Amino acid sequence: MTPTRSGDPDVTPQDEAARAAWLYYVAGKTQDQIARELGISRQRAQRLVSRAVAEGLIHVRLEHRVSACLALEDRLVDRFSLALCRVAPGLGEGGDPVRAIAPTAAAELERILSADRPLVLALGTGRSLRAAIEELRPLPCEHHRIVSLIGNIAPDGSASFFDVIMRIADKVRAPHFPMPLPVIAASPEERTLFHTLAPVQRTRALARQAEMTFVGVGQMTDSAPLVQDGFLTRDGLRTMQAAGAEGEICGWIYDDSGRYLETGSNLCVTGVRVEPPGDNTVVAVAAGPEKLRALRAALAGRLINGLITDEPTARALLA
Numbered sequence: 507m508t509p510t511r512s513g514d515p516d517v518t519p520q521d522e523a524a525r526a527a528w529l530y531y532v533a534g535k536t537q538d539q540i541a542r543e544l545g546i547s548r549q550r551a552q553r554l555v556s557r558a559v560a561e562g563l564i565h566v567r568l569e570h571r572v573s574a575c576l577a578l579e580d581r582l583v584d585r586f587s588l589a590l591c592r593v594a595p596g597l598g599e600g601g602d603p604v605r606a607i608a609p610t611a612a613a614e615l616e617r618i619l620s621a622d623r624p625l626v627l628a629l630g631t632g633r634s635l636r637a638a639i640e641e642l643r644p645l646p647c648e649h650h651r652i653v654s655l656i657g658n659i660a661p662d663g664s665a666s667f668f669d670v671i672m673r674i675a676d677k678v679r680a681p682h683f684p685m686p687l688p689v690i691a692a693s694p695e696e697r698t699l700f701h702t703l704a705p706v707q708r709t710r711a712l713a714r715q716a717e718m719t720f721v722g723v724g725q726m727t728d729s730a731p732l733v734q735d736g737f738l739t740r741d742g743l744r745t746m747q748a749a750g751a752e753g754e755i756c757g758w759i760y761d762d763s764g765r766y767l768e769t770g771s772n773l774c775v776t777g778v779r780v781e782p783p784g785d786n787t788v789v790a791v792a793a794g795p796e797k798l799r800a801l802r803a804a805l806a807g808r809l810i811n812g813l814i815t816d817e818p819t820a821r822a823l824l825a
Contacts, residue, residue, distance in 0.1 A: 520563060526551055527558030562640055578820040582813060585824060586805045589787050590614070590812035593820045603793035604637050606816040611720070611791045612641035614814060618718055619678060624649045625717045628778075630756045631656055631668050632722025632731060634791045639673045647678040653713045655721070656756040656777035657687035660736045668735065683709045687776040689737040689757050694773045701776070713778040716786055721810070723792040724754035725800045732757065738771055745770045753800025755780050755790075755809060762799070764807010782808040793819040 522544070529535045529543060540551040558564045575593040582591045594610040597603070615638060618627065627650060629635065658669040666689070675682040687706060691697035700706055724731040726747060732738040732754060738746075749769050750761040757775040760766045766779065780788055789812030792801055801823060804810050815823075 519557075520561070522546075523554045523558040523561065524563045526554035527564040530555045531564060575817055575820075578817065578824070581824055582820060586813075587808075588811055588813055589783075590789055592814045594793075594814070594816045596817040603816050603819065604634050607634060607791060607793045607814055608637035608641045611635070611638035611814045612643075614789070615639075615642055615720065616645060619645050619647045619650060619680075622649075624651070626650070626712060626715045627652045628655050628713050628716035628719040629653070629670055629674065630719075630721035630780075631658070631666060631670055632724065632791075633668055634722050634793070635670045635720060636668045636673065638720075638791060639670050639677065642674065642677045645678045647680040650678070650680045651683065651712065652678070652680050653683040653709060653716065654685040654777075655713050655719070655780065657685045657689045659686075659688040661688060661690070661692070662736065664736070666735060666737075668731075683712055685709055685713075685777055689732075689776065690771050691774040691776050697774050697776050710778055719780065719783075719786055719788045721755050721780060721788065721790055723790045723797055723800045723804055723810075725796050726751035726754060726759060727796065729796060730754070732759075732771075742771050746772075752803040755804065760803060760807060760809065762803045762806070764803050764805070764809050780809055783811045787812050789814060791815075795819075795822070798822055 526540050526544065529540045530537070535543065537548050537551045537555070541548045544551065572595050575595060578593045579591040582588055592610050592614055594606045597606045611634070629652065652671065652674060654671040658666040660666065671682050671684045687700050691700060726743070730738065730743055733740060733743050737757065746759050746767065749767050751759045751767060752762040753760055756777050756779070758766055758779045759772055766772060788810045790801065790804060790810040791814045793816040798819065
């Protein structure tokens with residue numbers, strides 16, 4: 507069968523990009539060879555391969571552990587007493603750190619989910635975790651249970667765009683337990699009411715049994731994800747900033763010592779608070795300059811004992 511060429515009438519731009527990336531990454535062809543194969547210019551072949559990666563049409567994963575990254579992992583483990591640490595190579599100036607760490611986080615999730623022993627895996631939300639789930643390979647994991655630590659509803663009733671529990675369920679076909687709640691209730695009394703519901707009580711109890719937890723880390727600057735995603739107002743942000751807010755995990759805001767604030771929106775967060783780990787391994791998936799202060803505070807307060815980040819962030823944490 508003759509392969510479809512870019513000149514055929516039914517070929518879409520995504521078809522072209524996917525075919526070019528397939529020839530480049532799987533067939534091992536050069537961009538000149540791809541250009542000849544598809545009847546296009548070398549420059550267009552290069553753009554198509556880049557587009558395929560950018561749009562997630564093909565996933566690229568580094569299987570070799572770079573020695574410089576391994577050395578950084580050892581230093582981070584020693585400095586912060588981590589149970590798990592993975593450092594992905596940086597993407598250079600202007601590179602998106604989320605794209606750097608997503609394949610590494612996905613590989614770690616796959617390793618954990620490949621265990622034969624049933625486990626409870628708890629998940630937060632956020633851009634980095636969603637990107638990691640998109641990189642995840644399908645796995646048969648019916649023996650595990652996956653539970654959300656955080657609600658997925660904004661004050662206007664809309665669902666969170668960066669909720670991950672349903673996306674991972676599509677990949678692994680494991681029993682999954684979303685938190686059917688707003689991220690932040692309208693009042694402490696409303697939060698108490700939500701917590702009296704039997705399904706919510708069962709989900710929260712399961713989340714507390716987690717043996718592995720993966721969370722994102724949010725900064726509490728003016729670009730705070732809680733504000734960008736519509737869960738916290740600007741006035742609410744200023745209130746928490748005035749109280750010393752430095753970072754946020756699953757909606758719970760903490761100061762520069764990693765202590766949760768007992769004021770403002772924290773009185774209304776409906777999800778399960780990530781406490782300093784005991785037997786549970788709590789892995790933060792985060793990278794980039796804007797995450798540094800929040801990560802340092804989380805490490806200082808021992809809110810996390812695992813970290814997946816990129817090379818520049820690792821170096822900055824150790825500086």
